[in-house]
Amino acid sequence: xxxxxxxxxxxxxxxxxxxxxxxxxxxxxxxxxxxxxxxxxxxxxxxxxxxxxxxxxxxxxxxxxxxxxxxxxxxxxxxxxxxxxxxxxxxxxxxxxxxxxxxxxxxxxxxxxxxxxxxxxxxxxxxxxxxx
Amino acid sequence: xxxxxxxxxxxxxxxxxxxxxxxxxxxxxxxxxxxxxxxxxxxxxxxxxxxxxxxxxxxxxxxxxxxxxxxxxxxxxx
Numbered sequence: 124x125x126x127x128x129x130x131x132x133x134x135x136x137x138x139x140x141x142x143x144x145x146x147x148x149x150x151x152x153x154x155x156x157x158x159x160x161x162x163x164x165x166x167x168x169x170x171x172x173x174x175x176x177x178x179x180x181x182x183x184x185x186x187x188x189x190x191x192x193x194x195x196x197x198x199x200x201x202x203x204x205x206x207x208x209x210x211x212x213x214x215x216x217x218x219x220x221x222x223x224x225x226x227x228x229x230x231x232x233x234x235x236x237x238x239x240x241x242x243x244x245x246x247x248x249x250x251x252x253x254x255x
Numbered sequence: 256x257x258x259x260x261x262x263x264x265x266x267x268x269x270x271x272x273x274x275x276x277x278x279x280x281x282x283x284x285x286x287x288x289x290x291x292x293x294x295x296x297x298x299x300x301x302x303x304x305x306x307x308x309x310x311x312x313x314x315x316x317x318x319x320x321x322x323x324x325x326x327x328x329x330x331x332x333x
Binding site for chain 1: 318
């Protein structure tokens with residue numbers, strides 16, 4: 124199971140991602156950011172979907188240090204695929220123009236690659252460990 | 256079969272700079288100028304029932320033409 128998307132003219136990859144909380148679920152077009160520790164979603168979305176509050180985190184951004192509320196999404200998946208993960212950490216922040224940032228708190232559970240020739244980002248399930 | 260990408264792009268083209276919500280079968284449920292207003296409209300429609308929606312934002316021309324530096328690394332949890 125894998126999903127590939129073309130990067131846009133700015134070099135960004137976008138994937139439809141389903142975020143499920145205790146009050147419902149929503150699908151967003153998420154921007155892949157392998158430099159982000161966490162996924163990012165606005166607080167109003169976190170609260171309305173019923174994500175679970177976990178505390179606060181300190182973030183280093185290009186504008187300097189900032190604190191933000193940390194939530195846990197009980198379930199998150201690439202829409203229409205089996206690429207899913209339970210209990211994904213999500214930072215509550217508004218990033219203008221970006222409904223969701225798909226950070227490493229989700230991406231690190233999968234393999235992914237960039238094809239320079241096709242200009243495509245791909246994400247796929249980790250292969251089972253080989254026996255020696 | 257309903258194509259999420261095609262429907263998303265169609266609604267985005269018609270609502271530049273706006274937030275929008277689609278039902279699972281592609282019906283346009285709400286359009287708003289902010290996420291907070293969008294969720295107010297979604298809640299007006301669904302009440303406190305569990306929701307299942309597609310939420311989108313249509314970037315403006317200026318936003319589409321702006322290069323990005325998106326990095327949110329962790330320093331520490333408090």
